[in-house]
Amino acid sequence: MSEQIIWTPLQLGPVTVRNRIVFSAHLTNYAQDGLPTEQHAAYYAERAKGGAGLIITEEHSTHRTDWPYEKLIHGFNREVIPGYRRITDAVHQHRVPIFAQINHNGGQASSMYSRLPVWAPSAVADPLFREVPKAVDAAEIAEIVASYALVAGHCVEGGFDGVELQCSHSSIVRGFLSPATNLRTDDYGGSLANRARILIEIVAAVRAEIGSDLALGVRLCGDELIEGGTTIDEAVLVAKMVEATGHVDYINTSIGVATSSLFMIEASMHIPPGYAMFIPAAMREAVDLPVVGVGRFKDPLQAERALSEGLCDLVGVVRGQIADPDFVRKAKAGFTDDTRLCLSCNQECVGRMGLNRWLGCIENPRTGQESLGVGLAQTVSISRKVLVVGAGPAGMQAAIAAARNGHRVTVCEQESVAGGQVRLAASVPNRAEFGDLVRNQLHECGRLGVEFEYGVTVTAEEVSRRGVDTVIIATGARPSTPYWMPEDLAGGSGWIVDVRDVLSGRVHPEGNVVVIDEIGFHHATSVAELLADRGCDVEIITPGMVVGQDLGITLDMENWWIRAGFKGIVQTTNSGVMGIEGHTVQLQHHPTGTQISREPDWLVLALPADPVDELYFELKGLGVDVYRAGDAVAPRRAHSAVIEGERVGAAVASADRVLADR
Amino acid sequence: MVTPEGLGESAEVSQSGGVKLLEPLNLGMLQAPNRIIFGPHETNLGSGRSLSDAHVAYYQRRAAGGAGIIVTEEASVHQSDWPYERSPLALQCADGWESIASACSAEGSLVLAAIGHAGGQGTSHWSQRELWAPSRVPEVNSREIPKWMEPEDIAQVIDGFAAAALLAVQSGCDGVEINAGQYSLVRQFLSGLTNQRSDQWGGDRRLFLTQVLTAVRSAIGPEKLLAVRLSCDELAPWAGITPEQAPELAAEIAHEPQEGPIDLLTVVRGSIYSVSATRPGGHTPPGFNLELSRAVREQVRLATSNRVAVAVQGSIVDVAQAEWALTDGIADAVEMTRAQISDAQLVSKLRSGTAARIRPCTLSNQKSQVRDNRNPIVTALGDPLSGYETKDAPPETAAAHRVELTVVGGGPGGLEAARVAAIRGHQVRLFEASDSFGGMVRVAAKGPGWDRLALLVDWLEAECRIEGVELINNHRVTPGELNGHVIVAVGGREGLRAYEQQPGSVVRTAAEALDDPESLPQGAVLIWDPIGGPIGVALAELLAERGVEVHIATQDNIVGNELARSGDLAPANARLLQAGVHLHPRMLLRSVSAEGATLEDRFSAQRQQLPVAVVIDAGHRLPNDALGLELADVARVQASSVGDCVAPRTIYEAILEGRRAAIALG
Numbered sequence A: 001m002s003e004q005i006i007w008t009p010l011q012l013g014p015v016t017v018r019n020r021i022v023f024s025a026h027l028t029n030y031a032q033d034g035l036p037t038e039q040h041a042a043y044y045a046e047r048a049k050g051g052a053g054l055i056i057t058e059e060h061s062t063h064r065t066d067w068p069y070e071k072l073i074h075g076f077n078r079e080v081i082p083g084y085r086r087i088t089d090a091v092h093q094h095r096v097p098i099f100a101q102i103n104h105n106g107g108q109a110s111s112m113y114s115r116l117p118v119w120a121p122s123a124v125a126d127p128l129f130r131e132v133p134k135a136v137d138a139a140e141i142a143e144i145v146a147s148y149a150l151v152a153g154h155c156v157e158g159g160f161d162g163v164e165l166q167c168s169h170s171s172i173v174r175g176f177l178s179p180a181t182n183l184r185t186d187d188y189g190g191s192l193a194n195r196a197r198i199l200i201e202i203v204a205a206v207r208a209e210i211g212s213d214l215a216l217g218v219r220l221c222g223d224e225l226i227e228g229g230t231t232i233d234e235a236v237l238v239a240k241m242v243e244a245t246g247h248v249d250y251i252n253t254s255i256g257v258a259t260s261s262l263f264m265i266e267a268s269m270h271i272p273p274g275y276a277m278f279i280p281a282a283m284r285e286a287v288d289l290p291v292v293g294v295g296r297f298k299d300p301l302q303a304e305r306a307l308s309e310g311l312c313d314l315v316g317v318v319r320g321q322i323a324d325p326d327f328v329r330k331a332k333a334g335f336t337d338d339t340r341l342c343l344s345c346n347q348e349c350v351g352r353m354g355l356n357r358w359l360g361c362i363e364n365p366r367t368g369q370e371s372l373g374v375g376l377a378q379t380v381s382i383s384r385k386v387l388v389v390g391a392g393p394a395g396m397q398a399a400i401a402a403a404r405n406g407h408r409v410t411v412c413e414q415e416s417v418a419g420g421q422v423r424l425a426a427s428v429p430n431r432a433e434f435g436d437l438v439r440n441q442l443h444e445c446g447r448l449g450v451e452f453e454y455g456v457t458v459t460a461e462e463v464s465r466r467g468v469d470t471v472i473i474a475t476g477a478r479p480s481t482p483y484w485m486p487e488d489l490a491g492g493s494g495w496i497v498d499v500r501d502v503l504s505g506r507v508h509p510e511g512n513v514v515v516i517d518e519i520g521f522h523h524a525t526s527v528a529e530l531l532a533d534r535g536c537d538v539e540i541i542t543p544g545m546v547v548g549q550d551l552g553i554t555l556d557m558e559n560w561w562i563r564a565g566f567k568g569i570v571q572t573t574n575s576g577v578m579g580i581e582g583h584t585v586q587l588q589h590h591p592t593g594t595q596i597s598r599e600p601d602w603l604v605l606a607l608p609a610d611p612v613d614e615l616y617f618e619l620k621g622l623g624v625d626v627y628r629a630g631d632a633v634a635p636r637r638a639h640s641a642v643i644e645g646e647r648v649g650a651a652v653a654s655a656d657r658v659l660a661d662r
Numbered sequence B: 001m002v003t004p005e006g007l008g009e010s011a012e013v014s015q016s017g018g019v020k021l022l023e024p025l026n027l028g029m030l031q032a033p034n035r036i037i038f039g040p041h042e043t044n045l046g047s048g049r050s051l052s053d054a055h056v057a058y059y060q061r062r063a064a065g066g067a068g069i070i071v072t073e074e075a076s077v078h079q080s081d082w083p084y085e086r087s088p089l090a091l092q093c094a095d096g097w098e099s100i101a102s103a104c105s106a107e108g109s110l111v112l113a114a115i116g117h118a119g120g121q122g123t124s125h126w127s128q129r130e131l132w133a134p135s136r137v138p139e140v141n142s143r144e145i146p147k148w149m150e151p152e153d154i155a156q157v158i159d160g161f162a163a164a165a166l167l168a169v170q171s172g173c174d175g176v177e178i179n180a181g182q183y184s185l186v187r188q189f190l191s192g193l194t195n196q197r198s199d200q201w202g203g204d205r206r207l208f209l210t211q212v213l214t215a216v217r218s219a220i221g222p223e224k225l226l227a228v229r230l231s232c233d234e235l236a237p238w239a240g241i242t243p244e245q246a247p248e249l250a251a252e253i254a255h256e257p258q259e260g261p262i263d264l265l266t267v268v269r270g271s272i273y274s275v276s277a278t279r280p281g282g283h284t285p286p287g288f289n290l291e292l293s294r295a296v297r298e299q300v301r302l303a304t305s306n307r308v309a310v311a312v313q314g315s316i317v318d319v320a321q322a323e324w325a326l327t328d329g330i331a332d333a334v335e336m337t338r339a340q341i342s343d344a345q346l347v348s349k350l351r352s353g354t355a356a357r358i359r360p361c362t363l364s365n366q367k368s369q370v371r372d373n374r375n376p377i378v379t380a381l382g383d384p385l386s387g388y389e390t391k392d393a394p395p396e397t398a399a400a401h402r403v404e405l406t407v408v409g410g411g412p413g414g415l416e417a418a419r420v421a422a423i424r425g426h427q428v429r430l431f432e433a434s435d436s437f438g439g440m441v442r443v444a445a446k447g448p449g450w451d452r453l454a455l456l457v458d459w460l461e462a463e464c465r466i467e468g469v470e471l472i473n474n475h476r477v478t479p480g481e482l483n484g485h486v487i488v489a490v491g492g493r494e495g496l497r498a499y500e501q502q503p504g505s506v507v508r509t510a511a512e513a514l515d516d517p518e519s520l521p522q523g524a525v526l527i528w529d530p531i532g533g534p535i536g537v538a539l540a541e542l543l544a545e546r547g548v549e550v551h552i553a554t555q556d557n558i559v560g561n562e563l564a565r566s567g568d569l570a571p572a573n574a575r576l577l578q579a580g581v582h583l584h585p586r587m588l589l590r591s592v593s594a595e596g597a598t599l600e601d602r603f604s605a606q607r608q609q610l611p612v613a614v615v616i617d618a619g620h621r622l623p624n625d626a627l628g629l630e631l632a633d634v635a636r637v638q639a640s641s642v643g644d645c646v647a648p649r650t651i652y653e654a655i656l657e658g659r660r661a662a663i664a665l666g
Helices: A038-049 A078-092 A138-157 A172-177 A197-210 A232-244 A278-286 A300-308 A319-323 A327-332 A393-404 A420-425 A429-447 A460-466 A499-503 A522-533 A557-567 A614-622 A638-651 B010-016 B053-064 B094-105 B151-170 B185-190 B207-220 B246-255 B290-304 B319-327 B337-342 B346-351 B412-423 B440-444 B452-466 B510-515 B534-545 B561-566 B569-578 B626-632 B651-664
Strands: A010-012 A015-017 A021-023 A054-061 A098-103 A162-167 A215-221 A250-254 A314-316 A385-389 A408-413 A451-454 A470-473 A496-498 A512-517 A537-541 A570-572 A575-581 A584-589 A594-598 A602-606 A626-628 B025-027 B030-032 B036-038 B069-076 B110-116 B175-180 B225-231 B264-268 B309-312 B333-335 B404-408 B427-431 B470-472 B484-488 B507-509 B525-528 B550-553 B582-584 B587-593 B596-601 B607-610 B614-617 B637-641
Touching: A038 A054, A038 A078, A054 A078, A054 A138, A078 A098, A078 A138, A098 A138, A098 A215, A138 A162, A138 A197, A162 A172, A162 A197, A172 A197, A197 A215, A197 A232, A215 A232, A232 A250, A232 A278, A250 A278, A300 A314, A300 A327, A319 A327, A385 A393, A393 A408, A393 A420, A393 A429, A393 A470, A393 A638, A420 A429, A420 A499, A420 A522, A429 A522, A460 A614, A470 A614, A470 A638, A496 A499, A499 A522, A499 A602, A512 A522, A522 A537, A522 A557, A522 A602, A614 A626, A626 A638, B025 B309, B036 B337, B036 B346, B053 B069, B053 B094, B069 B094, B094 B110, B094 B151, B110 B151, B110 B225, B151 B175, B151 B207, B175 B185, B175 B207, B185 B207, B185 B225, B207 B225, B207 B246, B225 B246, B246 B264, B246 B290, B264 B290, B290 B309, B319 B333, B337 B346, B404 B412, B412 B427, B412 B452, B412 B484, B412 B651, B440 B452, B440 B510, B440 B534, B452 B470, B484 B626, B484 B651, B507 B510, B510 B534, B510 B614, B525 B534, B525 B596, B534 B550, B534 B561, B534 B569, B561 B569, B569 B582, B626 B637
Parallel strands: A021 A054, A021 A314, A054 A098, A098 A162, A162 A215, A215 A250, A385 A408, A385 A470, A408 A451, A470 A626, A496 A602, A512 A537, A512 A602, A537 A570, B036 B069, B036 B333, B069 B110, B110 B175, B175 B225, B225 B264, B264 B309, B309 B333, B404 B427, B404 B484, B427 B470, B484 B637, B507 B614, B525 B550, B525 B614, B550 B582
Antiparallel strands: A010 A015, A575 A584, A584 A594, B025 B030, B587 B596, B596 B607
């Protein structure tokens, strides 16, 4: 692919980037006490080593009034500089430039951490934080402008190659630019020139501070996706104003407002890749500065297409490089098959940010733990013969970790294909990308020489016959039988079936279907959509306060509601099944004790499952060297399976046995 | 409310003499100086999983204020347990326990280290490993299925309890408290709700606790204290621990350990299905565990020949109620945890006969309930120094020089500014435009369950008078009257309305409706609550109680969304549904006309007309900033603004800023 634009160097002011892939700014929650950590350095260095063209760090706050989330880097505190040095030195070892993003979140914050009034252009409460901000006065505006310059100076001292001003999705500058949040009547409100005044002042102040040796970029929101907010025409005019200052070297772009339309900023697999490219495309037509495009770029081919079509000059790939730090290196070497593709599931990256947890990855156990050495090959004294039972995400990750350490690994799978429940989950049309987990793990197993046997049911006798040293049980889970299930209908023999029975095609419900959601994730909603698409009348009933409670964490809630509305799926909350009488489902609305009933043609259950752990306990009783991982331990989500598989696989014949053995 | 007639006033206790709460309490071979306990609770003051200097200062302040027993924040006994990010891990607590024990013992308090394991009520998000529990019963909120503990796991945790207890007493603690209350593996073993095992650990559900107690007593020896915090009502009679079973269970536990009986048993309630019932807000009457404790104490004393003391927990915030619990034989000691978060000097005020001056706890849970992903620091609405002992200046110190101060506005911010300024020696007068002091807090306190908010402003007003503040009501100040030091605390005003108001439409603010519900037009009401907060929900409850047809609409998926912070989300929704309030989630209010309101579904964009007589806007307010802006340019005045007139927020910010402005005077 070496002839393509993606591998062509580009000049950003004084800085040369050697390819067009940017690891653009995103929160990590790696900071401690407002300072950058060793983990920051290890995290960025790993992506630099993997060949990223440019790295832009997460935001550094410019002012003490700005502290919307606990683990924000306090760039205004001089004590950050040693941490900055640690980051830039680590990244520069791989000859990759690194820019610092600096920002004040403005009204998109609360006073909880700062214990100071939140500052914003006008007293308009943010839709997420719901705290009325203080409308800043002229002196405070001057203080904000000066604070950007102060932090830019810290970035110079910290060894950064450039500075990016986040004026896009969570920023006081966005607050000023947007007619929805700027109601001022002074020189900083009203006309676009007035609303952009603080941005132009900040650009001038920062350029004066950093001089000509560092690059300066401005990240702009092309469409806020809110009522009365900034849209593309005005955003293009702002880009032209920014260019006209003569101080700026590139424009970065984004879509949405972090505190009201985040689901369109960090879109999950339900939004098509490249969905935000109308923004860089429009700006690139209007300005000569290089423009960065972002929006769920999962592979280098997509990126190259966007570049060759002239939509942008650089492509931001964040989640792709969270999942696989070697994304660029592998692509450049032509080994795209080796890339651990991002699933766009948002479960452990985006999903952990709003919960104040460190950034991780559902399929890369090393992400977020780089500084702790997780996920690297270890030296083990002897090569063991390892049998993994079950080719779901836990079993395959265990095989990967064991094979990486030089063990000879065979995976036996009862079914004819790998993937376990992940394969079923991905069989629903709009969840297909989740299946890349299976693809990625299978490919990695193949690369490491793991052998697979399908259609094999492993018993204790089989283990003994094979003469293996170590057995890893990753046999997954089976549907449970709720206490209220009539005996004659247990096991999915009648009109009451599990989600898996539907997804696997074992049964084909028609007519009126009730889905019971006691899991609160994609299980119930996926099967409901599938059946509604097939023409069923579907109602989901949950004992929870909302259906699919955790869809909000992965930013899937908004689009679920939109799709459910179109598909006519009814959602009933606060109600649990009490019993079955004939063909009638008896339920109780638990806040009021009201009895309700349904007479569906089919009842589909999304309930907590039971582990398949019989073989584990049998082997344990026989004194076999046996581990277990994933749903066979306790039925949970794919990430638990992957990290447990990683842990037990890495523990085979290692001193960490005790830690992994549970 | 269990308190009998005539004991409602705190002052009576302190004046009657012979206060039982202040009598020493013999526990094993030790003696607590009095019977008021500062119970274990999450603080988020930790540094990583260690106890920090902030912890030491926090507990030391309560010990200096006279707390008889201090139970430190629960530490996990085993690495399989990491229930919240800053939850202490016993192995990392030796230094912290030593500092806390040393600081608090010097003040005369006994220090117990709470130790435990959250079991299936933890989270895997920090540990990145499976949860451990007796059986695979998921906690209702996380819905995470725990691992069924294998025998060697059980042995490890029991060893962990013993090791943690030994470390605590070696670090100078007077003993330990084993958590078998809320968020505990021990309770999960005790309860049929969560223990469905068929082995010996299920055959005898008490076995796990018995073995823990035996191991711990053996580790700490006979001279140190062994306390147990026991859920005596899981509020789930179909399989949980019931009030009928609890006395016998408690009695058996109390005399069971082979190495010697426990010394103290604290009665609490709650299970995996009722987390918010353990430390509820103001909607639950204080003292809800009193009768439970009475029954438990009777059996425990019988079984142990009065050796084991029983303490009671449960929203006890009033010393009169606490005193009655002792004199009426309900308990031997009382946990007053939130009361001492609100006022660290509670015991010393009781001792000095000034119980009436104890800063009341509002039971709002807004600042003290910190089991929250954001890791908020524990603090109090009325005392922002709580939790910030190492960061904030204490307000009650003398100023370097005396000034004359005028405070404009008698809400919480103005009253606190005046109170603190007066304590510091300044000459203070406060002007209030209306006829009463307390500002919007008086209005908010009219919501069902929020009546205790009024106690806080009553207290502020009374303290201002005691400290010599000149309080002047019914006086609207003009800038011309002001000179010198001025603190502006004039509050907020009606907010912006993003919806269309057609001719003939009736829209009222939440404040107007709460203040005078009689003034609303007859007919159905729609409450528009974009905040998802307590005001809109409280108003709905108030109006529904009055027989009004109430609708409440919000853009969120759940009405009262932000109540999740204080633990009231599910209870509030249950109350609304039981009261027949019509909930309209996921809606935007588009217009109001004489015929009613138009709501639009956020996702389908479908509109619906609600025929209501009045719309009540419970949305954000605007600052009443005119006076502050005017004074900014007046040379003879040195003014600062605090609270809602800067930006309308909560009582906490008003008090914090009022206090800071007073301290800033010098």
